Amino acid sequence: MKRGSINGVSTPLKKPKLEDDLSLYFGPNKIYYKHPISCGEANKFNNRTREKPITLLNDLKSAIETQNTTSRFFLHWFRSDLRLLDNTSLCKTWNEYVKWKEGKKEGRFITVFTINEHDWRAHLDGGWKLSFMLKALFSLRDALAKMAVPLYVLHYQPGTAQLSNSDNFAEWFKNECLGLAKESESVIVSANAEYESDELYRDIRILKKRDDSFNFQVHHDICVLEPCTLKTGKGSIYTIFTPWYKKWAVEIEAYLKKTDGAFIQKIDDIEDNSKDFEKIQINYELPEEFTSYIPSSTENHPEASEAAAIELLSSFLDQKVNSYDKKDILRDEGSSHLSCYLSLGLISSRYIVLQASKKSKQGIISKDIKKNNCLQEFVREVAWRDFYKNAICNWPYLSMDLPFKxxxxxxxxxxxxxxxxxxxxxxxxxxxxxxxxxxxxxxxxxxxxxxxxxxxxxxxxxxxxxxxxxxxxxxxxxxxxxxxxxxxxxxxxxxxxxxxxxxxxxxxxxxxxxxxxxxxxxxxxxxxxxxxxxxxxxxxxxxxxxxxxxxxxxxxxxxxxxxxxx
Missing domain, CATH: 1.10.579.10 (DNA Cyclobutane Dipyrimidine Photolyase, subunit A, domain 3)
Structure with missing residues (x-):
């Protein structure tokens, strides 16, 4: 585990650099995927002779959610959810911690973020996104400091090439959490699920490490509606976006009416307790291998913070959404530019849909979707993100370099x-x-x-x-x-x-x-x-x-x- 100040991108070239060897783009990385899945093997997910990882995860969740714990050490594991507002795992765990403290019991709440460069190499994560992520971590650390909550960055550095879906990583992560808990006899560790196959199998392995000292919990958070919950009238999985989207919108509008707009989760009782709080220094610098091709003279670097994401959404809904029909124009595009914030979870899809619904007098979808107004079309684009998340849950091989067809x-x-x-x-x-x-x-x-x-x-x-x-x-x-x-x-x-x-x-x-x-x-x-x-x-x-x-x-x-x- 390394601790120190966050550094951004290493000094890159003035112009983009194209690799001499492009072979890394021609197939899965053979170091990490020595035996890539075949279509025949992948079809076992379809004919149910092999369980989908999302099913395995949900089954494990159901088996353990009824278990009680008396732990006084609470830990949230940040992943692609680098925000405080409407963060399901963070909110639930923090509010449990607050209730524990209300009983005048001693307790502690911390957060962690893990780095495994082998995951980045295997998945071809690039310097553009990774440098933005590191800046977002810096911003997140400052926001958490106001709550007197530390953020630890844990760096997994195995001696051999290992992904986070390995048993070694699961054991390492458990030991790191218990190490941070120190004198506590047990720890509650909570995280939001990620739906790529490697990440689902990672969580499955860690869930199997649960015992009296290590209470690991996984929550659904990324999508507006939990994946795999919307089915056709015959109970089958949707493969076409439009009917799925119509049902998605109906479900959301019904929920918004039922809850009077209370669609998002908030952390209770946040006070500025940062006066005597010393931030945990995070020592990690992104290796040059991830940044060497990024030019130093670039345009419009977005601010990597939750506050910037919320402000951008507000500005878009107030000023630009009515020009969303021009989003395809290449020079003066009308896009929201929220995608980089969504991909790292600096803002939630639920919050976006809720804020959009407040601006719409005609609902989030038109009765005739061909007549969707600009705001409804914006929400429709959010729906596409959810649809594709559902797809990789229902057809796991989509995140294994195989086509749907x-x-x-x-x-x-x-x-x-x-x-x-x-x-x-x-x-x-x-x-x-x-x-x-x-x-x-x-x-x-x-x-x-x-x-x-x-x-x-x-x-x-x-x-x-x-x-x-x-x-x-x-x-x-x-x-x-x-x-x-x-x-x-x-x-x-x-x-x-x-x-x-x-x-x-x-x-x-x-x-x-x-x-x-x-x-x-x-x-x-x-x-x-x-x-x-x-x-x-x-x-x-x-x-x-x-x-x-x-x-x-x-x-x-x-x-x-x-x-x-x-």
Missing amino acids: FEMDNLRWKREEETFRKWCSGTTGIPIVDAIMRKLLYTGYINNRARMIVASFLSKNLLLDWRWGERWFRRHLRDYDLSSNVGGWGFCSSTGIDAQPYFRIFNMELQSKRYDPKGDFIKRWVPELKSFSDVHNLAKTAEYHHPIVDLKQSREEALEAYRQVI
């Missing part, structure tokens, strides 16, 4: 590393694609429309494996979230849940004209084209990179390749 694993993708390199670096000769990819390299962010454009181009025009692009996004997006990333790439490549038809292939010139009508976005990120009056007409870009693919011909090749496996 198994037959798509047989598609003959091209394995052209140099073509992939040009896509990554924004040198494809297709202006709209190059502008988007360069912005991603320089800023760690592109909006959803931009992601769809370059995902369609990679998977269909270039016929490269969608997972190459999905992994590139993992490492280069500040707001990276596995379920949303896999869901979005599955949609665009026609391999995922509720995906677009395989024959829907974006016309790059039309996308360019529609979402960058004046070409300002392209000229901003592809300065070679500043002198061109029409950057959409590829025929006029002779002095620019020669297009690496003929768009019409590649479309036909993609259609044929998809037909062979459908």
